[in-house]
Amino acid sequence: MTTRTFDNIRNFSIVAHIDHGKSTLADRLIQTTGTLSAREMTEQVLDSMDIERERGITIKAQTVRLEYLAEDGKTYILNLMDTPGHVDFAYEVSRSLAACEGSLLVVDASQGVEAQTLANVYQAIDANHEIVPVLNKIDLPAADPDRIKEQIEEVIGIDASDAVPISAKTGLNIEAVLEAIVKKLPPPKGDETAPLKALLVDSWYDAYLGVVVLVRVIDGVLKKGMTIKMMGTNASHGVDKVGVFTPKMRDIGQLGPGEVGFFTGSIKEVADTRVGDTITDDRKPTASALPGFKPVQPVVFCGLFPVDAAEFENLRGAMGRLRLNDASFSYEMETSAALGFGFRCGFLGLLHLEIIQERLEREFNLDLISTAPSVVYHLKMTDGSIKELHNPADMPDVMKIETIEEPWIRATILTPDEYLGAVLKLCQDRRGVQIDLNYVGKRAMVVYDLPLNEVVFDFYDRLKSISKGYASFDYHISDYREGDLVKMSVLVNAEPVDALSMLVHRGRAESRGRAMCEKLKDLIPPHMFQIPVQAAIGGKIIARETIRALRKDVTAKCYGGDASRKRKLLDKQKEGKKRMRQFGKVDIPQEAFIAALKMDS
Ligand SMILES: Nc1nc2c(ncn2[C@@H]2O[C@H](COP(=O)(O)OP(=O)(O)OP(=O)(O)O)[C@@H](O)[C@H]2O)c(=O)[nH]1
Numbered sequence: 001m002t003t004r005t006f007d008n009i010r011n012f013s014i015v016a017h018i019d020h021g022k023s024t025l026a027d028r029l030i031q032t033t034g035t036l037s038a039r040e041m042t043e044q045v046l047d048s049m050d051i052e053r054e055r056g057i058t059i060k061a062q063t064v065r066l067e068y069l070a071e072d073g074k075t076y077i078l079n080l081m082d083t084p085g086h087v088d089f090a091y092e093v094s095r096s097l098a099a100c101e102g103s104l105l106v107v108d109a110s111q112g113v114e115a116q117t118l119a120n121v122y123q124a125i126d127a128n129h130e131i132v133p134v135l136n137k138i139d140l141p142a143a144d145p146d147r148i149k150e151q152i153e154e155v156i157g158i159d160a161s162d163a164v165p166i167s168a169k170t171g172l173n174i175e176a177v178l179e180a181i182v183k184k185l186p187p188p189k190g191d192e193t194a195p196l197k198a199l200l201v202d203s204w205y206d207a208y209l210g211v212v213v214l215v216r217v218i219d220g221v222l223k224k225g226m227t228i229k230m231m232g233t234n235a236s237h238g239v240d241k242v243g244v245f246t247p248k249m250r251d252i253g254q255l256g257p258g259e260v261g262f263f264t265g266s267i268k269e270v271a272d273t274r275v276g277d278t279i280t281d282d283r284k285p286t287a288s289a290l291p292g293f294k295p296v297q298p299v300v301f302c303g304l305f306p307v308d309a310a311e312f313e314n315l316r317g318a319m320g321r322l323r324l325n326d327a328s329f330s331y332e333m334e335t336s337a338a339l340g341f342g343f344r345c346g347f348l349g350l351l352h353l354e355i356i357q358e359r360l361e362r363e364f365n366l367d368l369i370s371t372a373p374s375v376v377y378h379l380k381m382t383d384g385s386i387k388e389l390h391n392p393a394d395m396p397d398v399m400k401i402e403t404i405e406e407p408w409i410r411a412t413i414l415t416p417d418e419y420l421g422a423v424l425k426l427c428q429d430r431r432g433v434q435i436d437l438n439y440v441g442k443r444a445m446v447v448y449d450l451p452l453n454e455v456v457f458d459f460y461d462r463l464k465s466i467s468k469g470y471a472s473f474d475y476h477i478s479d480y481r482e483g484d485l486v487k488m489s490v491l492v493n494a495e496p497v498d499a500l501s502m503l504v505h506r507g508r509a510e511s512r513g514r515a516m517c518e519k520l521k522d523l524i525p526p527h528m529f530q531i532p533v534q535a536a537i538g539g540k541i542i543a544r545e546t547i548r549a550l551r552k553d554v555t556a557k558c559y560g561g562d563a564s565r566k567r568k569l570l571d572k573q574k575e576g577k578k579r580m581r582q583f584g585k586v587d588i589p590q591e592a593f594i595a596a597l598k599m600d601s
Pocket residue numbers: 016017018019020021022023024025047055056057058085136137138139140166167168169170
C-alpha cells in the first residue's frame with residue numbers, strides 16, 4: 001500500500017460572512033473555467049432553493065468540479081465544495097471543510113471581517129486548511145483593501161500580504177484566484193490500492209434518482225456496481241451511478257482518492273445517510289472509520305398545529321415530504337388541550353425552524369400555529385434518572401426534579417463602537433456572561449456566554465434593531481449548565497394555555513410574566529365579557545391583566561348604505577376568525593403565540 005499525492009487535484013471551499021460574495025465568486029469560477037455556457041449562467045447556480053435565494057443564504061451544501069488550464073500548462077481538477085453559511089448548519093459546514101484541503105477566505109473589502117468570517121475561518125483553520133484570503137468588491141468606492149488586509153492579519157492572524165483583490169461582480173482578477181488555488185493550496189493525498197474509505201458529505205432526495213450522496217474519497221476507489229457499507233449505520237447498498245457535478249450531473253463511473261462526487265444506489269431515505277459517516281467497501285472494509293462522526297441533534301423544539309383541524313393529515317404528509325430531504329428535521333405527533341392535534345418538531349436552530357415553517361406554509365399552502373420555541377432541557381430526577389424535556393407542557397412534578405440544566409452558547413458579536421453599550425446591555429439582560437471584549441479595527445468584538453433559551457426568541461432581531469443592522473452575530477452551543485429554572489404557565493380566563501407555558505429563570509419570572517400578560521392584553525381582542533390574563537408559577541399567580549368587556553359591532557361604522565363595504569368588513573372579520581384559536585370561551589389570534597414571547601423591554 002502506498003500513499004501518494006494527486007497533483008492535478010485541488011479541493012477547496014469558500015468561507016465568508018453572509019453577503020460578502022461567496023455565491024457570486026463561485027459563479028464566476030464556474031464561468032471562467034468554462035464549465036457552463038453564458039446562457040446557463042443567468043441564474044446563480046449554487047444556491048438552488050427558492051427560499052435560499054430569497055433570503056440570500058446557502059443551506060444545502062453542493063459541489064462543483066471545475067477543469068482549469070493553468071499558467072503552467074497543466075490541467076487541474078478543482079473541486080469547489082459549497083458550505084452552508086449559517087450557524088444552524090455548523091456540523092454540515094465542518095463536514096464539508098473536512099472534505100477539502102484549503103479554503104478561499106472571502107472578505108468584502110468595503111465591510112471587513114465580520115462575526116461569521118471569524119467563526120467560519122476558525123473552523124477552516126481547525127480543519128487544517130491552507131487559507132487564501134480574497135478581497136472582494138474592490139469595484140466599490142468604499143473598498144479599502146489595504147486596511148482589510150491589515151485587519152485580517154491582526155484579527156485572524158494569517159498572512160494576508162498575498163490576498164487577491166477581486167470583483168466577483170465585474171469579473172476582475174478571477175484568473176488570479178484560480179492561480180492561487182493551484183499554487184497555494186495543497187493537493188490531496190491518498191492510497192488508491194487501499195480499501196475504499198470515503199466521507200459522506202451531504203445527501204438529498206432527487207425525484208428521478210432517489211437519494212443522491214455526495215462523497216469525498218480518501219482511499220480506494222468508489223465504482224459503479226460495487227456494494228458499499230455505511231459504517232455508522234452498518235447498512236449496505238448497491239451503487240448504481242457514480243459521477244460529478246459540472247455543475248450538471250455527469251456519470252464518470254468511478255471516483256478515486258482525493259476526488260469529490262456523488263453516487264446513487266438502493267438508498268430509500270435521506271435519513272439512512274448520515275452526514276459525516278464513513279463509506280467503505282462492503283466486501284473489503286477499511287480498518288478504521290473517519291474520526292469525528294456525530295449524528296446531528298435537534299436543539300430547538302416547537303409545536304406546529306394546523307389552524308384548520310381538518311388539515312392535520314395534509315400537514316403530516318407535508319412534513320413527511322420535507323423530511324425526505326432534511327433528516328435533521330424531526331417531528332412526532334402531539335395533542336394539546338388548546339390546539340388539538342399537531343406535531344412536536346425538532347430543529348437545528350431558529351433559522352432552520354423558520355425555513356421549515358415557511359416552506360410548510362408556502363409550498364404546501366398550510367396555515368399553521370406554532371408554539372413558543374423551546375430548547376432541550378436536561379432534568380436530573382430525584383430517583384437519579386436523567387430526562388430530556390422538549391416541551392415545557394410536559395414538565396414533571398417539580399418535587400421529583402433535583403436539578404434542571406439548560407444549553408448555553410458562546411456568542412461572538414461584532415458591532416460598531418457606538419452601539420456597544422446597547423449590545424452589552426442586551427447580553428447582560430439575557431443572563432449573559434462576558435468572556436471577552438476587543439477591538440477589530442474600529443469595531444468592538446464581544447464574546448458572551450448566554451443561555452440558549454434567552455436567545456431563542458428574538459435575540460437576533462433585537463441585536464439587529466439596536467445596532468441599526470450593523471452588528472453581526474455567530475454562536476455555537478458550548479455546554480449544559482444548571483439553572484434556577486421554573487415553569488411559568490399562562491392562564492386566559494382561568495384556563496391554562498399550554499402552548500404559552502415556558503421555562504424561565506426564577507429571577508426573571510416576574511418581569512417576564514408581567515410583560516407576557518401586558519402583551520396578551522393587547523393581542524387578544526376584547527370579548528363580550530371580561531377576561532383575566534394571568535401568569536403563574538405552580539399555583540402562585542405572579543402577574544395579572546384584565547381585558548375589559550366590549551361589545552363591538554364591526555359594521556357599525558358603515559351607516560347603513562354601502563353593502564359591499566359592509567360585506568368586506570364581515571369577510572375581513574371572518575378571515576381574522578380563521579386564524580384564531582378558542583380557549584374555553586376566548587379566541588386568541590395566532591400572532592399572539594409568537595408575539596407574546598418577544599421581550600422588547
Ligand atoms: N459591488 C459588488 N457587489 C458584489 C460583488 N460580489 C458580490 N456582490 C453583491 O453582493 C451581494 C451578495 O453576494 P452573494 O454572492 O449572494 O453573497 P454570498 O456570500 O453568497 O451570500 P450567502 O449565499 O448568503 O452566503 C449580491 O448582491 C452581489 O451582487 C462585487 O465584487 N462587487
